[in-house]
Amino acid sequence: MSDQLESRLRRTLASQAERIPGDPDPYPAVARRIGRARRNRRAALAAALVAVVALGAGVPAGLRARDRTDIAAVESPSLLDWPTRGSLAGDARFLAGVRARLAGSNVHVLFAGDGGGRRLVLVAVGHDTAAYGWVLYGAAGTPADRLEQEEVFGPSSLGRERAPIVWFGPEQGNVLLVVGPPRMTAVKVLSSISYPADGTPVPRPRVVPADHGAVLLAVPDARPGRLFVKPRIGDMYLSATEPAWSLDSTADPAFWDRVDKDAASARVVAADARGLMHGLGAIATPPERLTYRFLWGGSLGHRRTALVATFSGPDTPTFLVIQTTYTHPDGSTEQDRLGRALWDPEEAKAPVGWTTVTGEKSNDDSAPATAAVYVPGRPGTRVELWDGETRFAAGTTGPEGVAVFPTGVPRSRLRTFEYHVFSDAGTVFHRAELGLGDLSTAVVGPRDW
Amino acid sequence: MSAKAEEQFRDFVTARWRALLRTTYLLTGDHGRAEDLLQVALVRAHRRWSRIDDPELYVRRIVINLNHSWWRRRRIAEHLTDAPPETVPRSVDGDPQAGYDLRDELWTAVRTLPPRMRAVLVLRYFEDLPEAEVARVLGCSLGTVKSQSSRGLVRLRDLLGPDSGGTDSGGRDGSGGNGKTGNSDMAGRKP
Structure with missing residues (x-):
């Protein structure tokens, strides 16, 4: 390869790196993160101790011993010991072609087969301490030496990994390949979510039986950020895995210019708008494919800003989204994003209330939360918070139509409170719960499917 | 951790x-994720601080592995990017905009590379680490570094097309462009 390209590469990387601004004191943000990790570890340890104590106290000794045996039986061999699965597992000539192509190392063919009009081969190369995984793919019937190739994992000690391997090919007829230990009996595939009128997403998974621990199928309705897989090992489903997507999406400066202009016209800080678009892209689709509208952006006081917007992606409903940003004294920021699907996009014109714990010592639902209510175009409007039959607080919207209530109430409880918005005549014209949940759940649904 | 170690x-x-x-930004292509990833790596380094001989090597390794794990889980966001450069880089041919375009094009191509391959190129061509040191950071063989570097450059040239200015002269290090190296654990090659 030419020195010219190497020189260009050096200049390009240096030029890109120059874009990163300096931070005179990055330590406070790191220290906060250390504190949060420490608290999480303690909480996990406490939970584990509680579980151990409960097991020890409530289960007869004989049963505990049998349980240990069962747990050992559930364990699967290293993936390097998994057998070859798939319709081509018995095709010695084809498998020899795969091994010849990857000559020079230990080659373990985990899967080889045709399905959905495609040919897929999953190979682990290496040993327990340094293994790589490759998928070879092409049209059904393609010889081994003419298949395309893509790395799926590696390196280091992944040879000891026992979790099923999930690969999805959006450019290969949307084929999904899941290869696990032979004890993998089925796979739940979630590619469809419905959004009833109340905005609560309902996952619609389907169960696909595994053939000796392998599944190969086409998922025509799969969309980026909305395809999840749960393998079942024995009688237990593992947590959801989201297959990687190889999508081509290059930055479109014209799109980001439009974002800046739209943000300015809605008096939204451009950085907040861009941050929101990136955040949305990470859960649904590249930002350039989103349809969006900024409704309001402004200060909530106490170093907090908020942004209210709607967005939709290809084949998604419209979502109402509220992003709250807290800026620490050292300049670092933290955000939370809440949202829900809108049955009728016109609902976005109605008042909306939400909670936030940004800037608090903890970000979990037990942290004392602040409530905010945005009443579009209505400054000076009376707003009340109600805890059941008890009026908890009252306030008036500011010049931009926002009322803010620092409550000291844990977020999980504050979400059950109602907010009441009053007309000039003194009657309630809008009431709803402060129950807006996190945006990720609003888009992809709950995880317990 | 003792007060001295904390200091x-x-x-x-x-x-x-x-x-x-x-470096983390060059690996991820996203400023926000780079900050997040580096913070996580530093948290882990903090936990083992008294047992780490070479903190920089340790943090780099964690960053690279975390990025790779993240990429496996959610490759979609790999293509997201921060704002385009606000400053126009200098150009050797006197046309500042031309320099900008070429670098932007090359950066776009770099961001399409698989994470390990990109890591090798970043460590070689941004950090200017010798190949042996790159192998030490990545915890792989020298042959793997050579083949990944060579294949990465070949792929960049392919992505940039015939006007990229590169000529196909084979691997500078003699390893060739097909990744068939003697001691590589990967040893895969594109047909």
Whole structure:
């Protein structure tokens, strides 16, 4: 390869790196993160101790011993010991072609087969301490030496990994390949979510039986950020895995210019708008494919800003989204994003209330939360918070139509409170719960499917 | 951690933050994720601070592995990017905009590379690490570094097309472009 390209590469990387601004004191943000990790570890340890104590106290000794045996039986061999699965597992000539192509190392063919009009081969190369995984793919019937190739994992000690391997090919007829230990009996595939009128997403998974621990199928309705897989090992489903997507999406400066202009016209800080678009892209689709509208952006006081917007992606409903940003004294920021699907996009014109714990010592639902209510175009409007039959607080919207209530109430409880918005005549014209949940759940649904 | 060790950790973070962040950004292509990833790596380094001989090597390794794990889980976001450069880089041919276009094009191509391959190129061509040191950081063989580097450059040239200015002269290090190296654990080659 030419020195010219190497020189260009050096200049390009240096030029890109120059874009990163300096931070005179990055330590406070790191220290906060250390504190949060420490608290999480303690909480996990406490939970584990509680579980151990409960097991020890409530289960007869004989049963505990049998349980240990069962747990050992559930364990699967290293993936390097998994057998070859798939319709081509018995095709010695084809498998020899795969091994010849990857000559020079230990080659373990985990899967080889045709399905959905495609040919897929999953190979682990290496040993327990340094293994790589490759998928070879092409049209059904393609010889081994003419298949395309893509790395799926590696390196280091992944040879000891026992979790099923999930690969999805959006450019290969949307084929999904899941290869696990032979004890993998089925796979739940979630590619469809419905959004009833109340905005609560309902996952619609389907169960696909595994053939000796392998599944190969086409998922025509799969969309980026909305395809999840749960393998079942024995009688237990593992947590959801989201297959990687190889999508081509290059930055479109014209799109980001439009974002800046739209943000300015809605008096939204451009950085907040861009941050929101990136955040949305990470859960649904590249930002350039989103349809969006900024409704309001402004200060909530106490170093907090908020942004209210709607967005939709290809084949998604419209979502109402509220992003709250807290800026620490050292300049670092933290955000939370809440949202829900809108049955009728016109609902976005109605008042909306939400909670936030940004800037608090903890970000979990037990942290004392602040409530905010945005009443579009209505400054000076009376707003009340109600805890059941008890009026908890009252306030008036500011010049931009926002009322803010620092409550000291844990977020999980504050979400059950109602907010009441009053007309000039003194009657309630809008009431709803402060129950807006996190945006990720609003888009992809709950995880317990 | 003792007060002295905490002080050393703080000094390390303060002194090396920007350099590590720049490298992390080149690996991820996203400023926000780079900050997040580097913070996670530093949290892990903090936990083992008294047992780490070479903190910079340790943090780099964690960053690279975390990025690879993240990429496996959610490759979609790999293509997201921060704002385009606000400054126009200098150009050798006197046309500043031409320099900008070429670098932007090359950066776009770099961002399409698989994470390990990109890591090799970043460590070789941004950090200017010798191949042996790249192998040490990545915890792989020298042959793997050579083949990944060579294949990465070949792929960049392919992505940039015939006007990229590169000529197909084979691997500079003699390893060739097909990745068939003697001691590589990967040893895969494209047909």
